[in-house]
Amino acid sequence: MSDRPQMHLAAFLNAGPQGTVGWRHPEAGDGFLDAEHYMKIAQVLEAACFDLAFVPDALSVPRSLGGTFDPAIRYGSGSPRLDPMPIITLMSAVTRNLGIAATMSTGYQEPYDLARGMATLDHTSHGRAAWNVVTSFKDAEAQNFGQEKLPGREARYARAEEFLEVTTRLWDSWSDDALVRDKESGEFGRPAEVEAIDHVGEHFRVQGPLSVPRPPQGYPVIIQAGASPSGRDFASRWADVIFCSHESLESAVAFYADLKARVAAHGRDPEQVKILPAATTVVGTDVKDAMAKHEAFFDLVDPLAGLSRMAYHVNVDLTQYDLDGPLPPLSEVGVEGHYREVVEFAERENLSIREIGRWYGARTEGSMIGSAVDIADNMERWMDAGAADGFMIQATHVPAAFEDFASLVVPELQRRGLFHTSYEGSTLRENLGLARPERRVAPPRRLRPRGAGAGRVSALVTAGWLKDHLDDEDVVVLDASIDRGVDDAGLTVFGPGEQTFAAGHVAGAVFADLFGAWSDPQAPYPFTRPALPALEAAARAAGIGPDSTVVVYDQLSGAYAARVWFVLRAAGFEGVRLLDGGWSAWTAVGGPVASGAGAMVEPGEGFTARDTGLFVDLDEAVAASGTGAPMVCAVRTPEFEGLDGRGDRAGHIPGSLSLPYPDLLAEDGTVSVEATRALAAELGLDGDAPVLAYCGGGVNAAGLALAFAEAGLPLPRVYDGSLNEWRAHPELPLETGPARVTR
Numbered sequence: 231m232s233d234r235p236q237m238h239l240a241a242f243l244n245a246g247p248q249g250t251v252g253w254r255h256p257e258a259g260d261g262f263l264d265a266e267h268y269m270k271i272a273q274v275l276e277a278a279c280f281d282l283a284f285v286p287d288a289l290s291v292p293r294s295l296g297g298t299f300d301p302a303i304r305y306g307s308g309s310p311r312l313d314p315m316p317i318i319t320l321m322s323a324v325t326r327n328l329g330i331a332a333t334m335s336t337g338y339q340e341p342y343d344l345a346r347g348m349a350t351l352d353h354t355s356h357g358r359a360a361w362n363v364v365t366s367f368k369d370a371e372a373q374n375f376g377q378e379k380l381p382g383r384e385a386r387y388a389r390a391e392e393f394l395e396v397t398t399r400l401w402d403s404w405s406d407d408a409l410v411r412d413k414e415s416g417e418f419g420r421p422a423e424v425e426a427i428d429h430v431g432e433h434f435r436v437q438g439p440l441s442v443p444r445p446p447q448g449y450p451v452i453i454q455a456g457a458s459p460s461g462r463d464f465a466s467r468w469a470d471v472i473f474c475s476h477e478s479l480e481s482a483v484a485f486y487a488d489l490k491a492r493v494a495a496h497g498r499d500p501e502q503v504k505i506l507p508a509a510t511t512v513v514g515t516d517v518k519d520a521m522a523k524h525e526a527f528f529d530l531v532d533p534l535a536g537l538s539r540m541a542y543h544v545n546v547d548l549t550q551y552d553l554d555g556p557l558p559p560l561s562e563v564g565v566e567g568h569y570r571e572v573v574e575f576a577e578r579e580n581l582s583i584r585e586i587g588r589w590y591g592a593r594t595e596g597s598m599i600g601s602a603v604d605i606a607d608n609m610e611r612w613m614d615a616g617a618a619d620g621f622m623i624q625a626t627h628v629p630a631a632f633e634d635f636a637s638l639v640v641p642e643l644q645r646r647g648l649f650h651t652s653y654e655g656s657t658l659r660e661n662l663g664l665a666r667p668e669r670r671v672a673p674p675r676r677l678r679p680r681g682a683g684a685g686r687v688s689a690l691v692t693a694g695w696l697k698d699h700l701d702d703e704d705v706v707v708l709d710a711s712i713d714r715g716v717d718d719a720g721l722t723v724f725g726p727g728e729q730t731f732a733a734g735h736v737a738g739a740v741f742a743d744l745f746g747a748w749s750d751p752q753a754p755y756p757f758t759r760p761a762l763p764a765l766e767a768a769a770r771a772a773g774i775g776p777d778s779t780v781v782v783y784d785q786l787s788g789a790y791a792a793r794v795w796f797v798l799r800a801a802g803f804e805g806v807r808l809l810d811g812g813w814s815a816w817t818a819v820g821g822p823v824a825s826g827a828g829a830m831v832e833p834g835e836g837f838t839a840r841d842t843g844l845f846v847d848l849d850e851a852v853a854a855s856g857t858g859a860p861m862v863c864a865v866r867t868p869e870f871e872g873l874d875g876r877g878d879r880a881g882h883i884p885g886s887l888s889l890p891y892p893d894l895l896a897e898d899g900t901v902s903v904e905a906t907r908a909l910a911a912e913l914g915l916d917g918d919a920p921v922l923a924y925c926g927g928g929v930n931a932a933g934l935a936l937a938f939a940e941a942g943l944p945l946p947r948v949y950d951g952s953l954n955e956w957r958a959h960p961e962l963p964l965e966t967g968p969a970r971v972t973r
Contacts, residue, residue, distance in 0.1 A: 237613060237648045238504055238620030238662055239640075240282035240331075240471075241275050241632060243268070245312035248628045250539045250591045251530040253306050255627035262312070265320050271629050272321035275328055278636035279650055281661050282329035282360060283321055284453070284473070284622065285314040289338060290370035292542040295549050301538035307591075308542045315347060322355040329658035331360035331453055336389055338366065338375040341396035342436055348450045349401060349442040357446035357657030362453040363468070365390045367545065379918075384843050387460045392431045392804070394452075394468050399427040401449050402669045403439030432804070447659045448667040457485075457570075463840055466492035466503075470664050473622050475508040475595040477575045482507050482617035496838050502664055508595035509609070509621040513634045517600045524599050527626050528592045533584045536591025544569040553584040595624055602638040610648060689795065689940045690901060691807045693815040696781055700738065700822070706773050706834070708742040708782040709735045710790045711813075724756065728827075730785055736813075737822035740772045740831055742782065742794050747771065755954040757927045759797050762839040769803070770836035778834065783809035783816065788899065789891055789933035796932035796948060801839035808936060811900045844947050846922055851949045852962065855883050860921040862913070862946070864891040864930035865953070872966030879957040881966035883924065887913050891930035894937040906941040916943060924949035924956075 246262050247253040253260070261267035275283055291309045292302040302309040318330035330351075334344055344361070352359035365386035366372070372380045381389070408423035427438035454469035456462055465472050472489055476482035490500040512527070514520030534549070541547045546569065551558055557576045576586050598605045612618045625631035643649035655661045699705050711727035726745040735741075742748045747768040750758040760768065774780055780798065784790040791808050798806040809816065817823070846854070854861060863870050863886045870888045872880035882888070889909055896902040910916045921938075923931040923946040935946040949956075956962055 234647050235613065235619075236650055236663075237609065237618075237643060238281045238506065239279075239649065240284050240329075240473075240506055240620070240622045241271075241280055242284050242286070242508065242622050242624045243271060243628065243632075245285050245287070245314050245317045246310045247306040248625055250305060250307045250535050251527070252625070252627040254530045255527065255630075257630040258627040259629055262310075267629075268317050268320050269324045271632060272325050272328055272330075274629060274632055274636055276325045278640045279653060280328060280623075280636075281620070282331055282451075282471075282658065283318070284331045284360075284362065285317055285333060286362070287311060287314045287333035287335075287364075288368075288371070288542075289335060289366065290368055290374050292368075292538070293370050295534070295538050295541055295547055301534060302542070305532060305535035305538060307535050307538045315351070318359075319351060319354075322351070322358060325358075326356075327358070327653040327661070329358045329360055329451065329661065330355060331362050331451070333362040333364055335364050335366045335371070336393040337364075337381075337386060338371065341393050341434055342400065342438075342440070344393075345397045345400040345440055346442050349440060349445045352445035352447055352450050353442070357659070359445070359447070360451035360453055360471070360658060362455070362473070363390065363394070364455070368542070383458065383460055387464050388842070389433045390464060391467075391802075392433045396427070396429050396431070396434050396436050398449055398667075399429060399670070400436070400438055400440040401445055403427055404442075404444040405669060406444055409443055444669065447657050448669070451658050451662065451664065462489060462492060465489065466498075467496050467838070469503060470659075471662070472503060472505045473508070474505065475571060476617075477571050477596075479612060479615060479617055481571075481574075482612065483615055486617050504619040504662055504664070506620045506622045507612070507618050508624055509598050510595055510624040510626060511605050511631070511635050511639060512597070512599045512626060513602055513605060513638050514599075515601060517604060520599045520601065520604075524597075528588070531588050531591035533587030533591065536587035536589065537583070540572065540586070540590040544572070548583045548586070551583055553587075554582050557581070557583060557586060596621070602642045605639050606642040606646060606648070609643065610646065613648065689808060689936050690810040691781055692810055693819040693821060696736075696809060696816070697819055697821045699779075700736075702779070704775075704778050706778045706780045707736050707739040707809075708772060708780060708791075708794060709739040709784065710742045710744055710748070710782055710794045711735075711785040712744060712790055714786065727784075731828065732826055734823050734825050735828065736783065736809075736816055737824040738829060739783075739824075741828055742768075742772065744790055744793060748794055748797065754958075755927060755951050757793060757929055759800070759845055759928075759950055762801060762841065765797065765801055766836050766839050769798075769839075770833050771831070773831040773834040774803075774837065775835040776837045778805055780806040781809050782806060783812045785813040787892065787895065787933070788812045788901075789929045792933040792936045793929045796844070796935055799945075800842055800844035800948075801837075802842050803837050803839070808901075811898055814899055844945065846947050846949045848949075848951060848955055848959070851883070851922065851924070851951075851956070854922050855885060858885060860915060860919060861886045862889045862915060862921050862923050862934065863887070864889060864923055864925040864934040866890050866892065869926065871968060872964070879960075879964060881964040882953070883956060884963050884965045886924075886965075887915070889913060889915075889934060891925070891933040891937075894934065901937050901940050903937075903941045906937045906943070910938065910941065910943055918944060920944035921946045922949060923947070924952040926952055927954045928952045 288311045291299045293299045295301045314332035318332050322330050348361050369380050403425055405423035409419050410417045424439050429436045451470045452468055453471045454465040455473040456465050486505050493500045493503045512520050512524045537548050598608045644651050709731050711730040713725045713727050715723050717723045731741045750760050782791045782794045795806050795808050863882045868874050870882050894906045915921050923934045925931040928950050931948045939945045
């Protein structure tokens with residue numbers, strides 16, 4: 231075996247026609263509806279020692295051009311698509327070493343079903359299963375599952391995060407030693423080695439345990455192909471294999487470096503994540519012969535077929551523009567990273583839309599055209615440049631193109647010591663050089679759902695719940711109190727809350743200083759959110775770990791506690807709740823209290839903070855104001871109307887609605903779901919679009935955001951600087967006078 235890094239090879243195989251025009255190729259088989267078609271290809275791939283066969287999927291017939299599915303049917307562009315799970319099950323039955331991957335969406339399945347199916351396949355294939363995680367990107371798919379429109383990108387990735395968390399917990403619900411099967415003693419399994427997961431989250435409620443023992447690989451191999459910033463961040467946290475596509479070596483090197491750095495930033499070993507760019511190979515006896523094959527393939531393409539395929543991939547119908555004109559600038563696309571590649575290539579080659587259609591219809595991602603030696607040279611160059619850990623081989627037509635690669639290119643790679651000549655492990659993880667995940671066991675997290683149906687978790691806990699769970703190892707209590715007074719002008723002034731905290735606090739609570747570590751003390755405005763590294767440090771210092779349940783309260787209205795809640799939520803930490811009713815509720819139930827500076831806290835593991843886009847900066851607030859996007863101001867009515875003595879910089883952002891945070895509370899200071907829903911409906915804010923909330927300094931706006939979340943409304947985004955920042959810019963307008971009643 232060579233000491234050189236070994237290349238990994240996967241095969242991209244549609245469960246349907248191969249590409250837009252691959253079915254038209256004279257050498258293409260037409261058996262995509264037959265089991266034997268896939269079984270034969272699996273055997274070809276295994277004979278060539280491929281690591282993996284990868285089957286993509288789509289959950290709709292594309293309505294890509296003019297809102298009709300005619301092009302998809304006419305040209306075979308993205309349809310038909312068979313269910314990948316039966317396909318890879320067939321392939322596993324006729325192979326012993328080849329890994330098998332199915333694409334399944336977190337948007338339209340349930341974690342339990344998916345975890346059960348993948349665990350079953352991992353057992354029956356003896357550890358060769360893989361799951362390509364997608365979040366879906368088409369309204370047409372949403373409309374096949376009872377939804378009118380696809381959720382936004384951030385919402386899809388938030389659901390995917392929880393989906394992966396639940397799925398992996400289910401795979402971990404059995405220990406590796408749970409099954410005994412001792413016929414003599416009669417003991418089949420050990421109940422103590424199987425645990426419920428008792429998950430209650432924003433999207434899913436799953437009790438567990440899984441009905442299938444822990445998979446042979448621990449977890450099936452996780453594959454992801456996100457190219458957008460959200461997709462890259464998701465992949466760097468969860469994926470074992472990252473599939474990508476690049477039109478140049480330079481962009482591939484940059485992507486590889488970025489993803490490996492992101493993986494390391496999440497505390498993972500970059501060597502344990504394999505990056506496989508797409509490579510469509512056309513093999514000939516020499517370059518001239520290979521180019522002739524490629525041109526013959528290109529000649530099969532109808533431009534409208536290519537534009538239909540592209541419209542499906544990136545949600546852009548270019549037929550509404552001049553086909554002989556250039557590509558127009560577009561901001562809203564379905565697959566952001568994918569469209570960027572198209573733009574770069576079209577600009578570099580100066581292509582018209584018609585030419586883009588022909589190119590895209592015959593598009594061979596990562597084209598490698600030439601003799602076996604030429605292609606091996608190219609692959610070796612990418613490996614040596616730090617652009618790839620291997621390749622996802624795409625075939626122009628099947629099975630012949632896979633057979634050409636297997637019989638011509640693979641032997642050349644093996645001759646160079648770049649690719650193995652036999653399988654080295656017994657599972658897909660072993661063959662990819664990936665470690666088997668350790669089983670994670672976490673205590674059940676039962677938080678009180680309130681005003682929520684199954685699949686949502688309350689943003690609140692009651693004082694009674696906290697009293698019962700105060701000594702739980704994973705519970706961390708934060709006191710976000712401040713000291714408040716009035717200056718000579720009669721305006722409210724604020725200061726750090728150490729004195730309030732020292733006078734009395736929940737026993738064991740940690741002081742969360744909103745004028746110190748829990749904000750940015752260098753910012754020009756109070757309560758500005760801290761930078762993500764600073765927030766991570768504050769969380770560690772407070773004893774917070776990735777699986778902590780953080781309960782935050784204050785000794786005023788709860789808005790300051792809500793600010794800490796929102797800061798953590800906006801950084802991707804889901805395990806934070808607000809103590810409903812705060813300090814008053816705690817003392818009312820006789821909860822234990824302490825005084826003084828607080829107990830010493832052992833630092834926690836912390837969590838990896840990420841920008842979820844929930845905070846809005848000045849530029850975004852200005853843009854929202856200019857477009858008439860729903861904006862709601864959470865300050866009290868006199869301040870909203872400009873009656874609080876601030877002179878010519880009094881009032882609110884033009885076009886805003888008024889919804890004071892105190893109006894969302896019951897008389898006892900608890901969050902009123904009923905009032906929140908009623909007032910939101912009255913103002914026309916009870917739709918699917920999240921509102922932009924602001925106040926004086928981003929505190930009451932956070933309280934409003936929490937109340938909306940508790941009421942089952944979309945979580946608002948919060949303008950961080952709020953009126954403190956807006957008023958400091960004299961060029962920005964303010965309105966005074968009564969609030970508009972509704973949008």
